[in-house]
Amino acid sequence: MAEFVEKRCEDMIPDFEQMERIKLFDKNEIRSIAKKLKEYEYKIQRHTKRKEDYLRYIQYEMDLLKLIKQRRDKYGITQKTSDIDYAIANKMNNLYKDAIFKFQDDIRFWIAYMKFCKHVHSNSNVSHMLSRMLQVHRNKPKCWHIAACWELEENNNKQNARQFLIRGLHIHPDSQLLYIDAFRLELDDRLPVNSNNTENAENREDNSASMAVDDNELPLSLKRAYVIYQQAFECVKDIKFIMELLNVTKEYDDTEKLQKKIICDMIREYAHEALMWDTMARRELQGLVQPGLTDTSMEMENSGQTSLRDRITSCNKVYQTAVKKVKTEEMWALYIDCLLEINCDMGSLPNFKRKLLKTALAQAHQAKKLGEKHYLHWIGKLIADKDRDESAQKKLDEVLCGATDTIPDSVKLWHARINHLLESGKEEAADSVLSKVTNTLGIRAARKAYDGNCLHNTTLEFHKKMAMLESVQPEISVKHARRPYEMAKECFGKSEKAVWLDSIKFEMKHGDPKNVCEIHAKAVKGLDPNLTYSFIADYSLLAAKPDSVKCQL
Numbered sequence: 001m002a003e004f005v006e007k008r009c010e011d012m013i014p015d016f017e018q019m020e021r022i023k024l025f026d027k028n029e030i031r032s033i034a035k036k037l038k039e040y041e042y043k044i045q046r047h048t049k050r051k052e053d054y055l056r057y058i059q060y061e062m063d064l065l066k067l068i069k070q071r072r073d074k075y076g077i078t079q080k081t082s083d084i085d086y087a088i089a090n091k092m093n094n095l096y097k098d099a100i101f102k103f104q105d106d107i108r109f110w111i112a113y114m115k116f117c118k119h120v121h122s123n124s125n126v127s128h129m130l131s132r133m134l135q136v137h138r139n140k141p142k143c144w145h146i147a148a149c150w151e152l153e154e155n156n157n158k159q160n161a162r163q164f165l166i167r168g169l170h171i172h173p174d175s176q177l178l179y180i181d182a183f184r185l186e187l188d189d190r191l192p193v194n195s196n197n198t199e200n201a202e203n204r205e206d207n208s209a210s211m212a213v214d215d216n217e218l219p220l221s222l223k224r225a226y227v228i229y230q231q232a233f234e235c236v237k238d239i240k241f242i243m244e245l246l247n248v249t250k251e252y253d254d255t256e257k258l259q260k261k262i263i264c265d266m267i268r269e270y271a272h273e274a275l276m277w278d279t280m281a282r283r284e285l286q287g288l289v290q291p292g293l294t295d296t297s298m299e300m301e302n303s304g305q306t307s308l309r310d311r312i313t314s315c316n317k318v319y320q321t322a323v324k325k326v327k328t329e330e331m332w333a334l335y336i337d338c339l340l341e342i343n344c345d346m347g348s349l350p351n352f353k354r355k356l357l358k359t360a361l362a363q364a365h366q367a368k369k370l371g372e373k374h375y376l377h378w379i380g381k382l383i384a385d386k387d388r389d390e391s392a393q394k395k396l397d398e399v400l401c402g403a404t405d406t407i408p409d410s411v412k413l414w415h416a417r418i419n420h421l422l423e424s425g426k427e428e429a430a431d432s433v434l435s436k437v438t439n440t441l442g443i444r445a446a447r448k449a450y451d452g453n454c455l456h457n458t459t460l461e462f463h464k465k466m467a468m469l470e471s472v473q474p475e476i477s478v479k480h481a482r483r484p485y486e487m488a489k490e491c492f493g494k495s496e497k498a499v500w501l502d503s504i505k506f507e508m509k510h511g512d513p514k515n516v517c518e519i520h521a522k523a524v525k526g527l528d529p530n531l532t533y534s535f536i537a538d539y540s541l542l543a544a545k546p547d548s549v550k551c552q553l
Contacts, residue, residue: 005041012037015087022079024071036060044098051106054099058112061092089120100129104136107143114150123154134164141175144168148181158189169231176241179232183245186225187252222258229258233265239273242266246279256289264291274331277322282338285315309349312342316356323363329371332364336374365402372410375403379416396420409444443473447480454487460496463488467502478511489519493526497535500527501542 016030025033040057043050065088071077096113103109110133117126130147137143144164151161165182172178218226229245236242246262249255263280270276283290287306319335339357346353361378364370370378378399385392400417407413414437421430450466463484470481485503492499500523507515520539527535 005038005045008041009034009038015084018080018084019068022077023075024068024077024084033064044095049102051099051103051109054095054103054109058092058095058099061088061095064088065092089122092116093120093122093125100132107133107137107140110137110143111146114146118154126150126154130164134167138171141168141172141177144172144175145177145181148178148185152185158185161185173231173235176232176236176238176244179228179236179241180244180248182228183225183232183248186228187222187248187255190221190225218257218261219254222255226258226261229262233269237269239266239270239275242270243275243279250288259289260291267291272326274322274326274328274334277318277326277331278334278338281315281318281322281335284318285311285338285342287311309352312349312353312356319360323367323369327367327369329369332360332367332369333371333374336360336364336370340377365399365406368406370403370406372407372413375399375407375410375413376416379403379413383420408440409448411441411445414441439474443469450484454484460488460492460499463491463499467506476510482506482511489522489526493523494528495531497523497527497531497538500535501538504539504542 012034016034019025020027020030037060040053040060043053044057046053065085068084068088072081093116096109096116100109100113110129113129114126117123117129130150133143134147144167148161148164148168151157151164162182162185165178165185168178169175169182232245233242242262242265246259246266249259249262263283266276266279280290315338319338323331323335336357339353339360343353343357361370361374364374365378379396382392382396382399386396397420400413400420403413404410404417414433418430418433418437421427421433446466446469450462454463454466466484467481467488470476470484473481485499485506488496488499489503500519504516504519507513507519523535523539524532
């Protein structure tokens with residue numbers, strides 16, 4: 001190894017001499033550079049190769065190249081530019097190739113090499129490297145994406161990019177990334193349709209597009225993009241992805257008919273999805289093209305309305321239809337989020353916008369589908385209005401009570417309710433609510449904390465405390481009260497006989513006595529053999545007189 005390193009270092013001497021001769025570096029600097037390069041050479045020649053050594057060596061060479069450029073600019077040194085810079089760039093090129101060969105599985109080296117080639121204007125090296133990268137990483141859609149982007153952005157070769165995407169989709173037919181790339185490519189590569197180029201456009205139909213387009217109304221220039229969309233729609237069943245494709249079409253002119261087709265498919269396939277309705281409503285708000293369909297679940301007409309009031313009204317109508325068909329909190333949340341955005345701009349139609357929001361909040365509250373975030377917003381508005389509007393005070397009381405009834409585990413809503421009662425001088429009512437909170441939310445918060453931690457490294461005391469909290473509830477929930485006993489047995493059942501005895505006693509008193517025999521059998525099997533006899537004796541005593549054995553949990 002030493003001889004090989006010495007040989008490589010000797011090969012660098014002419015370059016060092018030139019750097020010193022033209023005064024890029026002085027003798028001491030050259031000596032320091034040579035020493036550093038020699039250290040890196042020894043590191044990469046070790047028997048056990050490390051990625052970090054290659055990365056640091058390449059970074060050092062890159063920094064050296066930058067420093068040389070700075071020195072040239074500062075001192076006006078122009079001699080031997082191509083010789084010295086080429087030698088360093090060639091050295092980096094070889095380091096990259098060596099690293100890629102030794103660490104083929106690490107995609108970082110491939111990407112870094114592409115960036116390096118771009119920096120030194122050596123794009124021809126990348127084309128060959130792309131084929132090798134895809135042979136090794138054909139199972140990664142990201143690599144096909146990288147290859148296509150390189151051909152598009154650096155070589156301006158749409159045909160090569162298209163072929164990479166076709167091959168990538170053949171291997172990864174459900175890759176959203178590649179479908180979006182291919183969709184954009186076809187929209188970018190459209191030709192205007194006229195008598196001179198119709199034949200040319202027809203000849204450019206892709207050999208991967210075996211799916212026929214059955215709609216003659218679609219312009220020929222959009223058919224290739226439509227074929228990609230059809231394949232994506234069939235292979236990827238995800239409303240968010242289809243929405244993303246729809247949003248892509250909005251970036252291009254003259255895609256209205258393609259947008260209509262995508263929307264029709266969304267209505268047909270995703271009428272049960274809240275996001276579909278949200279998309280349709282927001283398109284109404286933006287005044288975008290909508291399909292005039294009468295045989296779908298969405299009853300809507302496209303009448304070409306353009307005024308802001310008309311667009312907001314149409315948007316609201318779609319949401320009103322949506323919450324009747326998709327009766328979920330998510331649907332209401334999307335509806336109210338949109339109205340909140342509309343209400344951010346009060347420069348026009350302020351009363352109209354406020355009324356729509358107020359109505360939607362009341363409807364969601366009535367349907368018990370309003371979430372914490374929107375309750376808190378509504379409560380804040382009612383608090384701000386209560387001093388100048390008597391009805392707001394009454395409504396605030398109603399909303400606060402309804403909010404805590406609907407979402408009883410919300411600390412923020414209980415806090416808002418108690419705080420309002422105290423500010424209103426209703427201390428007795430506040431005390432009553434506080435007592436209710438202790439019973440309703442204390443235990444709920446404890447259960448949440450317990451569920452989040454009971455599987456971690458906990459102590460037996462942790463399970464005991466939870467069992468005690470459950471036992472003092474006014475109405476014991478067997479489902480929740482049984483859980484700390486079950487977890488205690490799972491965590492400490494081999495070394496603690498008490499967890500088995502306490503579980504048996506719980507089932508006798510509050511659970512199902514039929515479970516006792518099963519617990520006994522598991523205890524005999526699971527306990528340390530040294531504890532089995534003692535457990536059986538205590539169990540016999542417990543069976544005869546349950547109160548004779550004191551539970552530890």
